[in-house]
Amino acid sequence: MKPTDMFAQVGSVIASVMFAWAMFKQYCPYNLQEVIDKYSKRAFTFIYPYIQISFNEFTGDRFMRSEAYSAIENYLGSRSSTQAKRLKADVVKSSQSIILSMDDHEEKKYYRLTFHRRHRQLILGDYLNHVLKEGNEIKVRNRQRKLYTNSGSYWRHVVFQHPASFESLAMEAERKQEIMDDLLVFSTAEEFYARIGRAWKRGYLLFGPPGTGKSTMIAAMANLLNYDIYDLELTAVKDNTELRKLLIDTTSRSIIVIEDIDCSLDLTGILNFVDGLWSACKGERLIVFTTNFVEKLDPALIRKGRMDKHIELSYCSFEAFQILAKNYLKLESHHLFARIQELLGETKMTPAEVAEHLMPKTISGDAMVCLESLIGGLEKAKEDAILKAEEEAKESARLKAEEEAKEKRKGKGESKS
Structure with missing residues (x-):
């Protein structure tokens, strides 16, 4: 018999069986159908002794990503990447290693584990515990920290x-x-x-x-x-x-x-x-x-x-300045530090402003130039603060004088009446 004839005959038999089953379900009493379904399922279980467990990507009405799914994904990462044809690569831990994983279009949204029922205790106990533990350890070892920001209701990183x-x-x-x-x-x-x-x-x-x-x-x-x-x-x-x-x-x-x-x-x-x-x-x-x-x-x-x-988090103190001087200029002491300490006690400057003065302006990065720039900035900030205080005092005095004049005019008006 030719292969094409054989497939045609098999297809005809399957179609005949499906038709007969449909007719049987239409005319067979409902109670008898339940009995047949019950025993046919038992027979199928006896013939097909395998159990399946599915691990979906999301749980809780798709609000939360399943931790079990993530652990299995990490555990299977190196194995699945050898099977997939489309991969994505990422550098982890300061370019020390490259991690391969399946591309988005290669990934499935669930994992399915199939095993013989005689191994049920082993699979549900030691094996799955091992997979979850190892998957979480792999995640920690390969962890590449991310900065997320939201776009609508989704995170990008x-x-x-x-x-x-x-x-x-x-x-x-x-x-x-x-x-x-x-x-x-x-x-x-x-x-x-x-x-x-x-x-x-x-x-x-x-x-x-x-x-x-x-x-x-x-x-x-x-x-x-x-x-x-x-x-x-x-x-x-x-x-x-x-x-x-x-x-x-x-x-x-x-x-x-x-x-x-x-x-x-x-x-x-x-x-x-x-x-x-x-x-x-x-x-x-x-x-x-x-x-x-x-x-x-x-x-x-x-x-x-x-x-x-x-x-x-307030304005720069002298102790904070010392840390900045060490970071930017590799200085732990200098004869100009005393003047800077004095000025920092007399005026306000943020650590960001101090750091800007300490940023080397040339390749050689002359520390003296940077410290003198900071002293000049602090002195100017001190002068500006004094001028601002004087202007505020003048404005306060003007407002007070206007208020007193207003009260006097009001008093004269009341006395006339």
Whole structure:
């Protein structure tokens, strides 16, 4: 028999069986159909003794990415990349290695595990535990931290490579150590938060004039803890549903940053998330608010429990200057330091302004030129502050004189009447 004739005959038999089964279901009593279905399924299970488990990419009405799916994806990463024809590559950990994974069009949105039922106990116990544990360890080893920003209700990211550290941060050593200790205690406190029944999160409020290092502080926090950063732009979020989706889609071991909250018109959604049950959907997250004008904020927003730790980032102190001088000029002492210390005690200049003066202007980077530039800047700032104070005093005196004159005219008018 020719192959074409054989396939035609098989197709005819299958069509006949399907037709007979359809006719049987149409005229067979319903109770008898149930009995036949029941025993046919048992027979099929006996003949096909395999069990299937599916691991979908999203859980919880597609709000949350499945951690099991992510762990399996990491575990199968090196294996699946040998099978796929379309790959994407990324450099991880300061260009030390390249990680290959399947391209977006090669990826499936679920993983399916099929195994014989006699291995059920082994698969559901040791094997799956091994896959999840190994997958999570691979994720930590290959972790490439990211900086996320929102576009509508979705996050986009770039690789986070900011070099800031607490060591290079222009701040008094005692205050830096206090903040570092607080962060490190938080990052190891999972059991504590579970015991007291609170979500594993902590709120920080960074406040101070522009140029005092709020963004640098956030970068240093992320580098210390090895956290991702989610820079949430509230003006790009149209409603609370979209906001909730964004916040739920953040991962653990991350910092959620909301900058310039004094400029935000409606913070109801974010407060509900910080306080409500949605805040417990994932663990180990810092929520950082920043503002240049803390006096404009509603006290209810920054109360303890919402913003647990308040950090003021103010004008440059002499100790902060010493760190900047070491960073920029590799100087730990200089005869001009005494004059700079004196001027810093008499006027206000932000660390960003100080750093600009210390930035070498030539290839040789003459430290004397930079320090003299800073002294000139501080002296000018001092003079400007004096002039401003004098002008404000004159304006205050003028307003007071006008008010007194007004009161006198008012008094004369009353006496005439």
